[in-house]
Amino acid sequence: MNSVSQFPDQSPLIELCHVQKSYDGKNLVIQDLNLSIAQGEFLTLLGASGSGKTTTLMMLAGFETPTRGEIRMGGKPIQNVPAHQRGMGMVFQNYALFPHMSVAExxxxxxxMRGLGRSEIEQKVKRAIDMVQLHGMQARRPAELSGGQQQRVALARAxxxxxxxxxxDEPLGALDKNLREHMQYEIKQLHRHLGVTVVYVTHDxxxxxxxxxxxAVFHQGDIAxxxxxxSLYERPENPYVATFIGENNVLRGRPLERQGAELDVALEAGFVVRGMAAGAPQALTxxxxxxxxxxxxxxCHSDESRYQATLADRVYLGDHLRVHLRLANGETVIVKTPNDAAVRALRDGQRIGFTWRPQDAHIFAAG
Structure with a gap:
């Protein structure tokens, strides 16, 4: 799949051109990857385990070599350049700090390792300490730091x-939810402040x-x-992305009349709904x-919509309710709705109407 940077006026800083990777000479874990990354961009490689995102990062870092294809940086091939000569910083999930060294060390x-003089090293270390707000911790060793502080050191070292x-590579995976969210903000702020290019791997x-x-959403060794x-959340191009990013109700049906981009669908539940057709018309027949x-x-009230269901359950989640609706054919529709008195007053088993805007529903050929 070809990808175009959102920085069209810039030449790409990094390019992966028809990159393939196989570990056994038979099975490709990276199929035919084409990817351009702009200077100053924050690009995330997102995917499930085994999708190829970490292998791609390891090839960028120089820890893995492509089986075929080319990786360029600044227009020059780097796939045969050793990792330590690529000028890239690396942050690992397990931090990879030296336990016998202090933060400053x-x-x-x-x-x-790059041969800098003592005074320049001291100056750069102080600047990095300031950057990640670890003042007064220069003499501590990693074991004396919290998980969040260790992550800051790993980030500063990179x-x-x-x-x-x-x-x-999944740098926040070992942190608890609140600290993880805080570090997301901190990393994004540092990126904006420094203007450095970031390639970030996560399954979250x-x-x-x-x-x-x-x-870039990875699936089976390629970018889906x-x-x-x-655009990924509101305009998914295929069912995999639509179901992997966020949550979706999936309702099976038969296509009816198409009006431009809109398509009527006769649901197996017994009524006709409308949504946006995705893909070529011949694929939706x-x-x-x-x-x-x-x-x-x-x-809505049952007499306000032709979409009808039975209230099966409600789940209280503080600021909102998850309402489970049961359709006539037994399918379940999940509705996320504000937590208000009118919804709380509904009774299990009650008939209820529901609706949506056609532009919010996406229709794909059944898998």
Missing amino acids: NLAYPLK MVFEPQVILM QGEALTMSDRV QIGDPT QRVDLLIRPENIRL
Whole structure:
């Protein structure tokens, strides 16, 4: 799949051109990857385990070599350049800090390896300490730090030699929810402040949507879709992306009349609904799946909509309720609705209407 950067006026900083990767010479874990990354971009590689996102990052870092294809940086091939000569900072999930070194010594290490003088090392270490707000902790060892503080040290070590690119492999996976969300904000602020290019790997879709300029959704060794978070969430190009990013109700039906981009679908539940047709018309002639997000469904009185269901359950989640509706054929529709008195007053087993805007429903050929 070809991808276009959202920075069209710039030449790409990094390009992966027809890259393939096989570990056994038979099975490709990366199929035919084409990807351009702009200077200063925050690009997230998102996908499930085994989708190829981490292998791609390891090839960028120089820890793995492509079986075929080319990786370029600044227009020059780098697939045969050793990792330590690529000028990229790396942040690992397990931090990979030297346990016998202090914070300051951990930060100084990559500078010593590059042959910098003592005064310059001290200056850069101090700047990195300030950057991640670890004042007064220079003499501590990793075991004396919290998980969040260790993550800050790992981040500072990746940035201390001022690389063009920082690669991050699930760097927040070991942190608890609140700290993870805080560190997401901190990393994004540092990215904006420094203007460095970041390539970030995660399986957490919320993390990807929160932090990224663009997200590349990986599936079976290729990019299923790449784009900004809004387009991925609101305009998925295929069923995989639609179901992997966020939550969707999937309703099976038969296509009827098409009016431009809109398509009527006769649901197996017994009524006709409308949504946006995705893909070529010839692909939508047999059975189709209509996908609609829970937050895009509106509840109403049963006489206000031709879409009818029975209230099966409600789940209280503080600021909102998850309402389970049962259709005539036994399918369940989940609705995410504000927590208000009218919804709480509904009774299980009650007939209820619901509706949605056609532009919020996406119709794909049934898988």
